[in-house]
Amino acid sequence: MSSEASEFQEAVSRFVRALGLHQPDxxxxxxxxxxxxAHALGELARRGELRQVELVHRLRxxxxxxxxxxxxxxxxxxVERAPAPDDGRGVLLRLTPAGLQAARxxxxxxxxxxxxxxxxxxxxxxxxxxxxxxxxxxxVDEP
Amino acid sequence: MSSEASEFQEAVSRFVRALGLHQPDxxxxxxxxxxxxAHALGELARRGELRQVELVHRLRxxxxxxxxxxxxxxxxxxVERAPAPDDGRGVLLRLTPAGLQAARxxxxxxxxxxxxxxxxxxxxxxxxxxxxxxxxxxxVDEP
DNA sequence: CCATGTGGTTGTAATGTCGAACCATGTCGT
DNA sequence: ACGACATGGTTCGACATTACAACCACATGG
Numbered sequence: 001m002s003s004e005a006s007e008f009q010e011a012v013s014r015f016v017r018a019l020g021l022h023q024p025d026x027x028x029x030x031x032x033x034x035x036x037x038a039h040a041l042g043e044l045a046r047r048g049e050l051r052q053v054e055l056v057h058r059l060r061x062x063x064x065x066x067x068x069x070x071x072x073x074x075x076x077x078x079v080e081r082a083p084a085p086d087d088g089r090g091v092l093l094r095l096t097p098a099g100l101q102a103a104r105x106x107x108x109x110x111x112x113x114x115x116x117x118x119x120x121x122x123x124x125x126x127x128x129x130x131x132x133x134x135x136x137x138x139x140v141d142e143p
Numbered sequence: 144m145s146s147e148a149s150e151f152q153e154a155v156s157r158f159v160r161a162l163g164l165h166q167p168d169x170x171x172x173x174x175x176x177x178x179x180x181a182h183a184l185g186e187l188a189r190r191g192e193l194r195q196v197e198l199v200h201r202l203r204x205x206x207x208x209x210x211x212x213x214x215x216x217x218x219x220x221x222v223e224r225a226p227a228p229d230d231g232r233g234v235l236l237r238l239t240p241a242g243l244q245a246a247r248x249x250x251x252x253x254x255x256x257x258x259x260x261x262x263x264x265x266x267x268x269x270x271x272x273x274x275x276x277x278x279x280x281x282x283v284d285e286p
Numbered sequence: 287c288c289a290t291g292t293g294g295t296t297g298t299a300a301t302g303t304c305g306a307a308c309c310a311t312g313t314c315g316t
Numbered sequence: 317a318c319g320a321c322a323t324g325g326t327t328c329g330a331c332a333t334t335a336c337a338a339c340c341a342c343a344t345g346g
Contacts, residue, residue, distance in 0.1 A: 167300095167301060167302055167303095168300080168301060168302085177301080177302070178302095179302075179303090204302095204303075204304090205303070205304055205305075207303085207304070207305080207306090208302075208303055208304070211302085211303090212302090230311080230312075231310075231311050231312075232310060232311045232312065233311090
């Protein structure tokens with residue numbers, strides 16, 4: 001239904017704006033690092049190690065951009081580059097202890113922001129909203 | 144619940160990435176204009192006229208940035224600046240016919256993108272997903 | 287063993303955003 | 317009425333994120 005699609009456009013626009021995603025050097029949670037770096041940190045925290053090329057796919061960035069982001073994270077002392085064991089070309093990324101701590105702080109900040117948001121959603125709706133968001137992501141993702 | 148909040152973080156991150164929102168000079172729908180300009184155009188299309196300061200609030204940008212965006216849109220021949228009738232300081236923005244057409248094309252592109260996404264969501268879920276997105280936006284917006 | 291493809295890095299350029307300085311106009315208190 | 321302050325806009329300078337192209341190293345397949 002076309003009216004449904006335009007309502008979605010609306011809703012997505014508003015969501016993006018409300019989230020404050022246009023600010024380049026600050027995450028939506030207020031942490032003073034770029035959003036992409038935060039996402040990279042998140043991916044690394046979830047898995048312990050990650051191939052850099054995998055990060056390229058997950059962040060949907062160019063390999064050059066990804067390389068720079070990793071350099072930034074390394075400069076902050078949060079990740080270490082190591083040669084990939086099974087492929088001489090590859091780079092294996094690993095979180096340092098400081099990086100793990102930073103990831104935890106970031107998670108806490110997000111917790112604060114999204115936790116507060118969740119409090120404004122009726123408890124019985126939360127599961128539905130989360131499910132909807134996941135569904136929507138899958139739907140948008142699939143090219 | 145904290146596990147709920149972290150699932151949300153996950154879900155939001157994924158959504159943002161899947162949407163491709165990190166590309167500065169291309170909308171998620173593939174239209175080759177910056178996201179903020181697209182949003183500005185959308186706001187102007189919905190209301191016919193808009194005070195520039197209103198755009199600042201809706202886009203959540205600095206007034207300087209907003210001014211530049213409006214200049215861009217004017218350069219494209221899509222909006223006209225006029226003095227606000229009730230306030231000598233203000234600027235009233237109005238869509239030109241070309242701007243209206245551009246807005247329609249943009250809407251069509253979004254329609255194509257989000258329509259395709261919606262098709263991948265079971266029909267009986269769509270209302271729930273839309274509702275969830277609106278709820279989530281309000282929840283995130285509030286602070 | 288050469289041709290081609292993949293993973294990474296660096297250089298270059300384009301672009302989006304903010305903060306500050308500045309101007310014009312409105313508003314409020316005395 | 318008049319000065320002090322707030323509001324709406326513009327311009328300028330700085331900074332940051334991203335992509336594309338060129339290049340290198342390693343892998344893979346005929």
